Amino acid sequence: MINAGNCQPDAVTYGTLVKGFCMKGNNSAAIQLLRKMEEGACKPGLVVYNTIIGSLCKDKLVDDALNLLSEMMSKGIAPNVITYTSLIHGVCKLGKWKEAKGLLNEMVSKNVFPDVCTFSVLVDTLCKEGMVGEAEGVVKMMIERDIQPNTVTYNSLMDGYCLRGEMSEARKVFKLMLSKGLMVDVFNYSTLINGYCKRKMMDEAMTLLREMSRKGLVPNTVTYSTLVDGCCKVGKLGDAQKLFSEMQDCGQLPDVQTYAVLLDGLCKNRQLSTAIQLFKEMEGKKLDADIVIYSILIEGLCIAEKFESAWELFFGLSSRGLQPNVRTYTIMINGLCIGGRTSEAEKLLTEMEERGCPPDDCTYNIII
Structure with missing residues (x-):
């Protein structure tokens, strides 16, 4: 027990434990410890309350955090800028801009300045x-x-x-x-690169990549994945594959997302054999292919009119511990319709509904 024997924990000990529980996401244990402090001689102070309020807001448990704020204030403990910033962050994560503005006004009215x-x-x-x-x-x-x-x-x-x-x-x-004179880092460059890629402005995005290298900044996996996706979207598969190789030469290992965007680009541009080879490479690296990866491959097989192979891959998903989502079903239904197997497509639509995966507008448009 925490207070076994004659060794009584002090505020620092309690604070360290509360912080540890919060860092692990165990808010209930942190609150239990808070209650224990309230019962004993070592009462919780602002730091302990702020730690728990911050953790609750991080987990979007804003109502609980606000209740703790009220409780704290009723005990004569005044919130500070850290308290309000945590709460504002919490309501912002829930998209409650009006509440955030209200908290901002409240803190200023209490002479707590942001x-x-x-x-x-x-x-x-x-x-x-x-x-x-x-x-x-x-x-x-x-x-x-x-x-x-x-x-x-x-x-x-x-x-x-x-x-x-x-x-x-x-x-x-x-x-x-x-x-x-602010220190611009990889994250800042990646944000701007992502913006250019979304607008299909690949020349500008690539210029930024080279600028990063000149400044000694090493692009990370996210940066490269964004650029690979951008190149694929504009049909520059050669450039996408070069970037895929370049990132590995720079010591940045592609993740599942990187493989997904390149596989999607290859499949949509009818380079199925290259896509399958890439998929095997991914498996060789012990990366777990998720339902997104398999959906891309199923669509690639359908685009290549290899409907039977797509069908086999679809029905083998359960053996891999994967469940098809709306996109997977829609891709397969579309493939069956293109292949003239409309009765099987209709059966799959029924199965989809029975398995609690409601079709969306795209699914219905294919059937119609």
Whole structure:
């Protein structure tokens, strides 16, 4: 037991244990320890409450976090900027922008002033909601309060413009970061590269990749996967395969997502034999192929009009411990329809519904 014998735990011991439980995602154990502290002589302070509130918000248990805030305040413990930033982050993760704004106003009314972390959370949420103009307003407010935006703030703003396809504005934010002497890292470059790839602006994306190398920054697996996907989407399979080789030469190992985007590109461009070879390579590296990978292969077989092989692969999914999802069923149903096996397609549609996998609009459009 924690208080066995004459050795009584102090605030530091309790705080360390609470933090440990929270880091493991065991919020219930952390709260139990909080209750134990309340019963004893060593009462919980702001740090312990903040640790648990932060963990609850991270797990989107915002109502529990708000209840703990009320409890804390009823005991005369005033929240600080860390408390409010955690809560704002929590409601933002749930997409509750109005609640976030309410918490911001509340903290200011209590003379608890937001810091760069608080503002960065707000900027990120606004950008993800497509409210980039409002996010720009928050950044201006920060500067007016002598709180300098950091790379996290600017990266969120840049990503917001990328999501809207406003690449010239995104590039301006990137240049602004450089002009302010901020340390631009792989994550920042990857954000802008992703934006260019989504807009099929591969020349600009590749220029950024080479710029990274000149600056001594090593692109990571996410960077390369994004570029491979972008090349595949514009039909530059040769470039995609070169990037796939290059990343391994740089010591960046492709993950399941990297294999998925390259397999998809090969299959959609009728390079089935190369795709199968790549799949075997993936298996040789002991990477677990998920339902996304198998759906891509089934579609590739259907595109190549190898319907029987696609059918066999589809029905072998259960033996691999995989369950087809809506996309997998839709691909197979489409293949059966193209192959003139409409009765089997209709049976598969019925099976799909019976197995609790409701068809979507794409599925019904194929049958119709």
